[in-house]
Amino acid sequence: MQMLGPFSRMNLILLFPNDFADNASRVRLQGRRLRHVLAVHRASINDELCVGLAGGRIGTGRVTNLNEMVLEMDVCLNRLPPPALPVTLILALPRPKVLRRVLRSVSAMGVKRIILLNSFRVEKSFWQSPFLGEAKLNEQLILGLEQARDTMLPEVILRPLFKPFVEDEISTLIHGTLPFVAHPAASASCPRNIGQPVTLAVGPEGGFIPYEIELLVSRGFSIVNLGDRILSVEAAVTALLSRLF
Amino acid sequence: MQMLGPFSRMNLILLFPNDFADNASRVRLQGRRLRHVLAVHRASINDELCVGLAGGRIGTGRVTNLNEMVLEMDVCLNRLPPPALPVTLILALPRPKVLRRVLRSVSAMGVKRIILLNSFRVEKSFWQSPFLGEAKLNEQLILGLEQARDTMLPEVILRPLFKPFVEDEISTLIHGTLPFVAHPAASASCPRNIGQPVTLAVGPEGGFIPYEIELLVSRGFSIVNLGDRILSVEAAVTALLSRLF
Numbered sequence: 098m099q100m101l102g103p104f105s106r107m108n109l110i111l112l113f114p115n116d117f118a119d120n121a122s123r124v125r126l127q128g129r130r131l132r133h134v135l136a137v138h139r140a141s142i143n144d145e146l147c148v149g150l151a152g153g154r155i156g157t158g159r160v161t162n163l164n165e166m167v168l169e170m171d172v173c174l175n176r177l178p179p180p181a182l183p184v185t186l187i188l189a190l191p192r193p194k195v196l197r198r199v200l201r202s203v204s205a206m207g208v209k210r211i212i213l214l215n216s217f218r219v220e221k222s223f224w225q226s227p228f229l230g231e232a233k234l235n236e237q238l239i240l241g242l243e244q245a246r247d248t249m250l251p252e253v254i255l256r257p258l259f260k261p262f263v264e265d266e267i268s269t270l271i272h273g274t275l276p277f278v279a280h281p282a283a284s285a286s287c288p289r290n291i292g293q294p295v296t297l298a299v300g301p302e303g304g305f306i307p308y309e310i311e312l313l314v315s316r317g318f319s320i321v322n323l324g325d326r327i328l329s330v331e332a333a334v335t336a337l338l339s340r341l342f
Numbered sequence: 343m344q345m346l347g348p349f350s351r352m353n354l355i356l357l358f359p360n361d362f363a364d365n366a367s368r369v370r371l372q373g374r375r376l377r378h379v380l381a382v383h384r385a386s387i388n389d390e391l392c393v394g395l396a397g398g399r400i401g402t403g404r405v406t407n408l409n410e411m412v413l414e415m416d417v418c419l420n421r422l423p424p425p426a427l428p429v430t431l432i433l434a435l436p437r438p439k440v441l442r443r444v445l446r447s448v449s450a451m452g453v454k455r456i457i458l459l460n461s462f463r464v465e466k467s468f469w470q471s472p473f474l475g476e477a478k479l480n481e482q483l484i485l486g487l488e489q490a491r492d493t494m495l496p497e498v499i500l501r502p503l504f505k506p507f508v509e510d511e512i513s514t515l516i517h518g519t520l521p522f523v524a525h526p527a528a529s530a531s532c533p534r535n536i537g538q539p540v541t542l543a544v545g546p547e548g549g550f551i552p553y554e555i556e557l558l559v560s561r562g563f564s565i566v567n568l569g570d571r572i573l574s575v576e577a578a579v580t581a582l583l584s585r586l587f
Contacts, residue, residue: 337584
């Protein structure tokens with residue numbers, strides 16, 4: 098089995114408009130998706146694979162041609178993708194390697210809006226990372242969609258200045274949602290199965306500083322924790338989302 | 343800032359009996375822990391760092407000497423570590439890279455017993471991995487304890503044969519617990535905030551095969567899911583634990 102990275106299980110093959118050949122139901126794939134189908138799915142002619150159109154429906158693709166050069170399928174897209182989580186995630190920009198994993202994992206969980214925010218404890222150099230380019234961000238988000246069998250690409254918004262974002266934008270952003278900021282020092286536990294839209298802010302490793310917490314609280318955020326244990330940013334985000342929804 | 347890997351934040355410095363010098367409250371550290379304190383904590387003389395004795399209490403260490411060669415602290419251990427999760431985790435052996443991350447993350451979340459089990463979809467080669475050696479397993483578990491400020495090392499049990507384990511051992515193992523197996527095809531949702539001891543079985547990427555699910559069900563396991571989305575093993579384990587407890 099070819100090693101394709103820990104999160105790269107392609108439970109759905111995500112299709113884009115230019116994958117479609119002459120007619121609306123026939124796709125031709127090469128590159129990464131072809132290699133994955135050969136190495137991991139080990140598909141044969143007439144096998145049916147799970148496929149989905151980016152931004153659209155999911156369904157099946159029947160393999161009509163498969164060799165080292167090309168994968169052709171007849172696709173039928175007849176189901177809706179799974180529902181999104183009603184959450185906006187505000188995340189203090191993690192270091193690039195963690196960012197990539199968090200993006201895959203929150204994309205798989207169904208988060209559709211991610212704001213990457215500066216914070217006092219974010220290293221300035223993280224903002225220079227080539228992984229913040231749109232194409233690189235989308236690569237990770239697509240891996241998450243393929244893992245979870247979703248088609249709706251999340252939006253990522255970069256906010257390299259904390260104060261103006263919180264002072265000028267956040268009131269509009271949180272309108273109609275319950276705004277929470279995760280913080281180990283909080284006395285309230287993160288609520289469970291909340292059944293309402295949420296804005297969830299998660300600080301950097303080491304946490305938001307008191308000034309940042311105070312500014313968020315002044316804008317209406319409630320501070321919540323996940324117990325006595327300090328989790329990594331990636332585990333904390335997954336655990337918080339799983340508990341809230 | 344020296345890069346030490348995504349999960350290596352040492353929120354607690356874990357101490358072992360042979361770190362203690364002449365008297366019971368003075369420790370001398372070198373190697374990894376010294377480097378981390380220099381590079382990440384950037385501590386100075388008289389700073390207080392969070393410390394804990396492996397298998398014992400946590401507290402503070404006041405820095406009395408710190409240079410490129412040695413870190414010395416006067417420690418006071420006066421608090422209990424955070425409570426364990428009342429769960430036994432049965433995990434189909436993931437590939438080595440994923441295993442390392444899952445071990446760190448479940449150790450941080452407070453799991454104290456982990457059974458690594460074979461399954462039809464586990465690659466045979468994974469059982470040959472050098473990361474299954476006791477010292478290598480403990481390395482990852484300790485990183486999780488340091489992240490979460492815990493001192494109680496989890497136990498890892500290897501079971502390279504599925505059928506005899508389930509037929510001969512599992513009834514005793516699950517006694518007094520609610521046994522769940524996570525499976526995407528389940529109709530029941532994973533319960534929330536369950537307030538009872540649990541045995542949680544999680545399959546490999548691609549899931550347990552029907553025969554394995556049936557055998558677990560015949561031994562009393564209930565099948566539960568986490569919604570329509572297929573998550574990576576690592577995200578699924580974190581999400582399940584966060585929902586159950």
